Amino acid sequence: MxxxxxxxxxxxxxxxxxxxxxxxxxxxxxxxxxxxxxxxxxxxxxxxxxxxxxxxxxxxxxxxxxxxxxxxxxxxxxxxxxxxxxxxxxxxxxxxxxxxxxxxxxxxxxxxxxxxxxxxxxxxxxxANVFGLIGFSGEVGREAELLAYTSALLPQYGEDWWMMSMHALSLCETGQIGASMRLMDKALALNPRNANGSHFRAHAQYEAGETQAGRAYLDEWLAEYDDRSVLHGHLSWHCALWALHAGDAAAMWQAVDGGVAPGAAKGLPINVLTDTAAILYRAELAGIAVEPHRWSVLSDYAAQNFPETGQSFADIHAALAHAMAGEGARLAKIAETAKGFAGDLVRPVARAWGAIAREDWTGALADLSQTMARTERLGGSRAQRDLLELTYVNVLLKLGQVEEARRNLTTRRPVLAEAPPVAAFP
The missing domain is CATH 1.25.40.10 (Tetratricopeptide repeat domain)
Known part of the structure; x- marks a missing residue:
């Protein structure tokens, strides 16, 4: 047999x-x-x-x-x-x-x-993931292609918790939040301890603006998740992000220091780097003071684990860490030599981080404007790319372009428009 x-x-x-x-x-x-x-x-x-x-x-x-x-x-x-x-x-x-x-x-x-x-x-x-070979392709339309991919596979798997959760993420990343949530709930009913399912549910709730409900669900779910598991650090990032949006700085730092930052997280270096850089800068945008030492530690971590460019999603976050830490030579290497699936976009983003660190808002706007129409090519989910969306809005505000900042959020990320987590917003 x-x-x-x-x-x-x-x-x-x-x-x-x-x-x-x-x-x-x-x-x-x-x-x-x-x-x-x-x-x-x-x-x-x-x-x-x-x-x-x-x-x-x-x-x-x-x-x-x-x-x-x-x-x-x-x-x-x-x-x-x-x-x-x-x-x-x-x-x-x-x-x-x-x-x-x-x-x-x-x-x-x-x-x-x-x-x-x-x-x-x-x-x-x-x-079958935003971190997979389609998700990191650097191509325009990768989200639609990922949806087409999981749509074709879904009928082959029947009532399978894994495939349902993968397709639910594809739905979420193409704006079909209700359908995503319904399918994700079915997947989690079949396997409640599917970390991918809880992760993608967090994305759907983020896109729906369900900060309080999402935070409560994920805090409870994460309590029983082995911290050696690959998604522990990233799920901790989601908890930190929701705490930030709720104005709970103490809980945010607890999540960062307990599972996100270098030395705390046990996941992949790309997650440690990108999640830490993102939460630190989004905290700064929200008006929370970030100790310079945190940026220095992260810059060293990025230099050690990503000494050469080529992984575009990591590169933009490494450039942010280097800029905020004042590591000009490290930043210049990325800004001048970035290669990889979206290296052409990494270079202006890296220059923009340097301009922001110098408070050169006009220069930052010029560089960011080259990338904002194509940020999906850099990789990551929509929630992760909100780092760039909010950075762009903040730069506009620094230049006194309040109505343009408001219009940008309303048209590009309406889920954030009602209560933007940016301290400079009037």
Whole structure:
């Protein structure tokens, strides 16, 4: 009898316990809960010839920022997959391309693979998120493409909590908030401990302006979430952001120092950098004093973890940290050499941060004006890109352009227009 995984895909292992460990690893990975790497290792221990268990281990180790170990695991997966079936070889190849730093080729491999095997969730997952291969493509219209991607996959998965939550985020990021919330609630009813589901619910509630309800829900949910899990720091950022919007500075700093900032967060460096930079500057915009030491620590963290440009979403936040810390040489490197999927936009954003640090509001406006029509190319969710929206509004206010600032918020981010979290707003 052919052994199949939870999604009905045939597996090359003949050991039921290896399959069970593998399914556990997939579920933990897709729900962003801690323990996936151990589950995949348990599957390998049960069957050392199980290629897909090594591939799953590689993905889990990537999310633990253990890149050398991940590369070793995918190398073993590729060796074992040579004698496996077409699905296993395609599965391993897509993940191997990602680990090799070839996002364009990896995305093409994913698209080809899911046409034949749409329920191969660990491969489909590579594109199904704002932080995935579509989300970080740097392309105009990436949000619509992500919606098209999950729309095509959703019927293949039926009543599946993971796929529902992925599609709900796509709906949210294209402005379909009610539909997103309804689908997210269905997904969470099936698996209440799906961290991706709680995360995307937070995004929908943010877009709906449900600050109090969202804050209450996420504070309670996060209390039982293992802080070693990949989304703990980012969910803490959402808590900090809602506390900021509620005017609760004490709770905001508690969330920052407890789970967001370097030394507190245990997640991926890109999340630590981007979340910390964003909350610190949004706090400043809201009129909350930020100790210069915080910016210095973050600038050092960015320089250590992102010494070269190329990851555009990280680069704009690294540039912000360097500008606020007064690290001119670090900032200049990004402003002059930024490359990557949206390097052409990173450069003016970096210059704008430098101008803002010097209180050169005219210069900042000139640089930001080059980017505001295309901020989706920089990556991240709409909630994350509100850093730029609010920065632009603040610059307009500093130049006395109050009505233009108001018009900009009303037309671009109406959810923030009624009570803008910007102290300079009259």
């Amino acid at each position: 052919t052994v199949r995984d939870h999604y009905g895909n045939p597996l090359s292992t003949g050991f039921q316990d290896a399959r069970d460990h593998y399914d556990k690893g997939v579920a933990l990975f897709l729900s962003s809960n801690f323990g996936a790497s151990k589950a995949f290792q348990d599957a390998i221990d049960s069957d050392p010839g199980f290629a897909l268990a090594y591939a799953g281990l590689a993905r889990a180790l990537m999310m633990e920022a253990r890149m050398d170990d991940a590369k070793a695991a995918i190398s073993e997966a590729a060796r074992l997959a040579e004698s496996d079936d077409d699905r296993a070889r395609g599965h391993v190849a897509a993940i191997a391309l990602l680990l090799a730093g070839k996002p364009t080729e990896a995305r093409a491999a994913v698209m080809a693979h899911i046409r034949e095997y749409p329920r191969d969730a660990l491969v489909a997952q590579l594109c």
